Amino acid sequence: MKKRVAIQGIRASFHEEAAFKFFGEDIETIECNSFKQTFQKLEQQEADFVVMAIENSIAGSLLPNYTLLREYNFPVIGEVYLPIQLHLMALPGVKFEDIKTVTSHPIAIRQCNDFLDEFPHLKVVESSDTAACAKKIKEEQLTDTVAIANTLAAKLYGLEILERRIESNKKNYTRFLILTDKQTEVENFNKASLCFQVTNDAGSLVKVLNILAELDINMSKVQSMPVLGRRNEYNFYVDIEWNDTKNYEDAIRRIVKHTINFSIMGEYVKNDKV
Numbered sequence: 001m002k003k004r005v006a007i008q009g010i011r012a013s014f015h016e017e018a019a020f021k022f023f024g025e026d027i028e029t030i031e032c033n034s035f036k037q038t039f040q041k042l043e044q045q046e047a048d049f050v051v052m053a054i055e056n057s058i059a060g061s062l063l064p065n066y067t068l069l070r071e072y073n074f075p076v077i078g079e080v081y082l083p084i085q086l087h088l089m090a091l092p093g094v095k096f097e098d099i100k101t102v103t104s105h106p107i108a109i110r111q112c113n114d115f116l117d118e119f120p121h122l123k124v125v126e127s128s129d130t131a132a133c134a135k136k137i138k139e140e141q142l143t144d145t146v147a148i149a150n151t152l153a154a155k156l157y158g159l160e161i162l163e164r165r166i167e168s169n170k171k172n173y174t175r176f177l178i179l180t181d182k183q184t185e186v187e188n189f190n191k192a193s194l195c196f197q198v199t200n201d202a203g204s205l206v207k208v209l210n211i212l213a214e215l216d217i218n219m220s221k222v223q224s225m226p227v228l229g230r231r232n233e234y235n236f237y238v239d240i241e242w243n244d245t246k247n248y249e250d251a252i253r254r255i256v257k258h259t260i261n262f263s264i265m266g267e268y269v270k271n272d273k274v
């Protein structure tokens with residue numbers, strides 16, 4: 001049976017592209033209206049995996065997704081980095097001069113600011129995902145509208161690319177996490193995502209950082225989010241990577257003693273090539 005992979009958005013979105021990059025293209029994509037719904041699909045066993053964006057090199061972290069990770073507690077079993085290459089696409093035959101409206105996902109729009117600034121007469125309309133914009137143009141035969149989306153979307157919805165690679169920063173990427181509902185042993189893992197709180201007093205976070213430094217463990221990311229209802233208290237989400245598993249195990253044993261509500265959200269193989 002094909003792996004069922006839940007994504008926020010529809011087929012040919014960047015989430016599906018990320019899923020293809022991680023699993024290959026022989027998967028069943030489960031289209032969802034929200035990130036929360038992807039987790040519900042896992043919970044109801046209507047999906048085997050979730051692929052969820054967690055950070056974009058231009059827009060930054062997707063903070064609500066950190067909260068979902070904590071609330072649902074599904075293990076992270078992998079990651080994938082995807083370059084976000086954006087193209088302007090329209091129904092075949094439509095000319096650039098005919099266009100009045102540009103539609104896309106807000107992250108994609110932000111990444112094309114330089115291009116869009118050159119054409120201030122265009123009305124920019126935000127939507128839930130890039131592929132949905134392409135699909136709408138096709139279904140409603142919109143001849144005055146273009147979508148900013150990827151090549152998968154152009155192919156699947158039969159649109160023509162008018163302008164390639166209109167993203168301002170050619171090195172922009174999005175990092176996606178892969179989650180599942182089953183406790184899966186990932187072999188040879190060398191990266192982990194942790195979550196914890198520290199006490200609100202001098203040096204509490206640095207104690208944790210010192211443990212990592214002493215054991216030669218690299219912190220590749222740190223993100224904090226307020227703990228609801230507790231002023232000046234934060235959940236810290238920390239990604240770490242190491243060469244020696246024994247050092248990782250030592251670090252965990254020691255960090256637990258200096259933190260509150262410590263959890264390992266996932267252990268997986270580092271996969272940060274764009």
Ligand SMILES: O=C(O)C(=O)Cc1ccccc1
Nearest residue numbers: 013014015105107129130174
């Ligand atoms: O709209 C999409 O295609 C998505 O999957 C969301 C998104 C948009 C832009 C960059 C990364 C993810």
